[in-house]
Amino acid sequence: MRKTIIAGNWKMYKTLKDGQELAVALRRDLYKIENTDIVICPPFTLLGFLADALESSNIAVGAQDLYWQEEGAFTGEVSPAMIKDAGCLYVIIGHSERRQFFDETNETVNKKIKAALKCGLIPIVCVGENLQEREADKTFKVIEEHINKGLADISASDMSKIIVAYEPVWAIGTGKTATPEQAQEVHKFIRGLLSKIYGQEAAEGIRIQYGGSVKPENITELMNKPDVDGALVGGASLKAESFAAIVTKASEVTK
Numbered sequence: 001m002r003k004t005i006i007a008g009n010w011k012m013y014k015t016l017k018d019g020q021e022l023a024v025a026l027r028r029d030l031y032k033i034e035n036t037d038i039v040i041c042p043p044f045t046l047l048g049f050l051a052d053a054l055e056s057s058n059i060a061v062g063a064q065d066l067y068w069q070e071e072g073a074f075t076g077e078v079s080p081a082m083i084k085d086a087g088c089l090y091v092i093i094g095h096s097e098r099r100q101f102f103d104e105t106n107e108t109v110n111k112k113i114k115a116a117l118k119c120g121l122i123p124i125v126c127v128g129e130n131l132q133e134r135e136a137d138k139t140f141k142v143i144e145e146h147i148n149k150g151l152a153d154i155s156a157s158d159m160s161k162i163i164v165a166y167e168p169v170w171a172i173g174t175g176k177t178a179t180p181e182q183a184q185e186v187h188k189f190i191r192g193l194l195s196k197i198y199g200q201e202a203a204e205g206i207r208i209q210y211g212g213s214v215k216p217e218n219i220t221e222l223m224n225k226p227d228v229d230g231a232l233v234g235g236a237s238l239k240a241e242s243f244a245a246i247v248t249k250a251s252e253v254t255k
């Protein structure tokens, strides 16, 4: 049995005051949930404050990116140790917005995953095709490259700590969710790829989240699919009401 994991990616939203209010509201609304890992990923400026606000709660904090070097003259970058030191347990790596706007490649994703693991952070590794690639029937090819190159030289024991997030780019922020069947098809494909590399037993233990226009209205049917183990939520994670509803509904799905 894989434990459900729901993460909120706040992207470049929320000042300190708004972020604190949201964290306090989530703590209040979700304190009873035990069977689901809950994560929020605010911008860097809020990490330390929100890790403090959520201390000894059931909500963990994650960063949205990191740099792979330990320290040095890398203006504007944040190291794995700094993220850990701010109180984070997770870090999102390879989000499609980083691939699209900030030159993230499968090679930099691979370096970042290794740096995160070395520091004891849990990587949430994003993979997914864009609309053009889906329409050209290249979805599986793109995913295969993201997995094979992004996870190159990662050992089976390290892989057991990693979360994979399937985020079809065409479903992000568009209100156009992949159907549960489309999500399941790709999740199953990803698990098959992981099984080829790490063996079936290891692959069965790896959690794969779906991301892209997840809302309280569609979480249950997505979670009902056998290979969907959670969600990476963007827009709907910015309000306590919708994020708490998503977490609560996901926690109620038994497989």
Ligand code: 13P
Pocket: 009, 095, 167, 171, 172, 173, 174, 175, 211, 212, 213, 214, 232, 233, 234, 235, 236
């Ligand atoms: P939306 O939920 O806003 O579509 O964003 C998904 C996402 O990119 C999460 O990382």
